[in-house]
Amino acid sequence: MRRAERLFQIIQILRRSHAPVTADAIATELETSKRSVYRDIAALVGQRAPIRGEAGVGYVLEAGFDMPPLMLTPDEIEAAVLGAQWVAGRGDPVLAKAARDLISKIAAAVPERLRPYVLEPATGAAPAWNAAPDGLDIAQTRAWIHAGRKIRLSYRDEGGAVSERIIWPVSVAYRETVRMLIGWCELRKDFRTFRTDRVVNATFLEDRHGQRPGRLRGLWQKHLETQHAAWARKGLD
Structure with missing residues (x-):
């Protein structure tokens, strides 16, 4: 090097x-x-x-340091394109469009000799699955996560019963055929995971929950660690 x-x-x-x-x-x-x-x-x-x-x-x-963009290596290009392909096939419409635009921008920005790594990559994401329809606007949900605002959900559980929840959204996660919304549930006083296709109605509230998004995510990660440790102990019993 x-x-x-x-x-x-x-x-x-x-x-x-x-x-x-x-x-x-x-x-x-x-x-x-x-x-x-x-x-x-x-x-x-x-x-x-x-x-x-x-x-x-x-x-x-130290924070605040900036430098001119670095030329991407072939591996970095393929990593970026592979990730963008996956998002283009599975993200919400706004995120999917952004992913396709990202691939185009990378192709336009790299030198000619590196363009095949964008247009003819050696890797590829699997074809998009037929995802269950979302019951709320995922793009707005992502905006509310960044803004630290609450969401009111009418949510149908596996048995068909509908409950009203106010949640502090943490993250949108992806499974094979559904998207999941992770949030702190004011009703249950704990973190809960909601299938977005089971959301009957969603109201995006202006109320802030008072936690920085990064701190709320950290609390959720600690919750997961505690949960996994408990499962591990049960497995040893």
Whole structure:
């Protein structure tokens, strides 16, 4: 790997991490020596990259740093196209259109020699399945997740009974033939998962639930960890 490419990769490694990254970890990922990493970090700092840290502790890229877009590698192109193909076949109409537009933009942006990786990729997503119809607007649901606003649902359970719920939406998840809406349910005082095809009616409320979307997602992930640990204990009994 050329040194210029290695410098860019170090920035990428630091950018994607929320915790200090050690020289050992960077060297392992880049398949180089720690000494080279120390020299590269010093070179980046000399070029005014806002990197904090020290040898043996770890390095952090301070917020607000920006740099010109990096040229995508063939593997990165195929990864992006594969993901976009999947979303184009399974996402809500707004997200599906965005995925198709993304593929077109990648094809227009990369050099001619890399265009076959976009237009003739070696990988491909499976054909779209016939998804059950959603009972609410998924694009607006995604907007409400980002905005931290509540949704009122009329929801039909497996037995056909309909209940009224107010939820704090966390995420939209995908299964083989249905989409799932994960949220904190005010009625049950806990996280619940709702099949979007069983939503009878949805009202997008202006009320905010008061949790940052990232924190709410973190609480849900802790809930999942606790649930999985309980299942594991039951399996050992």
